[in-house]
Amino acid sequence: MKLICAVILLCEVVTAAREYYGAPLGPLSSLHHGVSGDVYAVDSRTLFIKNFNYDGEGPAAYFYVGNTKRIQNQGAIRLRDERGSSGVIRRYRNKDITLSLPEGKTLRDIKWFSVWCDEFAVNFGDVSIQRNFEFPRPYKLAPLRGVHAVSSDNIVVVDAQTILIPNFSYDGEAPDGKFWVGRGDKPTPNGIRIPDENGRVTPLQRYDRKTIVLTLPGDLTIFDIGHFGIWCEAFTVDFGHVKIPSNINVPPSLKMLGVSPQLWY
Structure with a gap:
């Protein structure tokens, strides 16, 4: 049932995802x-x-x-x-x-x-181009703080689909910890799993002040979610999360622009 709810939410978010070019x-x-x-x-x-x-x-x-x-x-x-x-x-x-x-x-x-x-x-x-024009730039969020030794420096939204977590720590002792996002200010069982820095959605292992980069899956963007954190899917426990303000002025991802990384100069 949890998986079905997550799939439904992801489908709704992807359907609602707006075109964004900056x-x-x-x-x-x-x-x-x-x-x-x-x-x-x-x-x-x-x-x-x-x-x-x-x-x-x-x-x-x-x-x-x-x-x-x-x-x-x-x-x-x-x-x-x-x-x-x-x-x-x-x-x-x-x-x-x-x-x-x-x-x-x-x-x-x-x-x-x-x-x-x-x-x-x-x-x-x-x-x-207006003199005081505010161009998109990476946006700094709060640091992660929570149970199971979850901590980090200030999280950075690099672009609309990329999250940087500097000096991330987690003891790895929970049975089913996952990177997690969703609508609203706090995690719920209806959220969406986010692949780790290696593209896996298996339970997270131990991290000791490791800086990692995560990519939101599919057409999901930072504008579709209200929080990011670590969630135990098996026991529905919040290990720590940060809120994401709405309509932050960040760059689009290369994927959203249809640009391959090797052409970015």
Whole structure:
């Protein structure tokens, strides 16, 4: 019965899981050559463009960011495309792309993003970035404290599907301890098992101040849950948990962006 309830909850959460690409900056203005798309800030130095379109007919179009009042290439920064190429950008049709600012630059340093033609000094489409814009960043939670020597330093929500537990300890003596999440502020038998750092959902073994990274399964995100902790499934006992605030401003995961880790630069 416990397993059936957990499966039902997981199915409900996955069904309700929203698309999330980061903090929205707004749509690209469609000025020339069919440029369009919705721009998001993934984190302090990464942009994501959903359904990007460009007809590829411009003679020397590039992605640019800058902090000038007027959009231009002088004093601006040319970005590499999603493949890491610095060449003229090609045709795009409803393509999702991820672009990175160069090292040492963040969204705090720029006022606009543009598809710009160097040859004719024309802005094909742009979006502005507000001065006090809050870009997504990892979010620090409380430390774990509980029975069976459960403890940790402050837990960090790295992105919408990744949880970092620094210096995690647990004596491993309970028969059925699991990493556990669910709706609401406190664990219940209707929660969801979270695979350990090795991808297993077997009872947890002993940990002694080990730093581990956990990934939420499937399409489950941090926005779908209200707590994270250690739960004994056999005896329905809470070994320690932390609350997760709603609507925290964290980056999307690579999976949510459709980006493979080897393409993240």
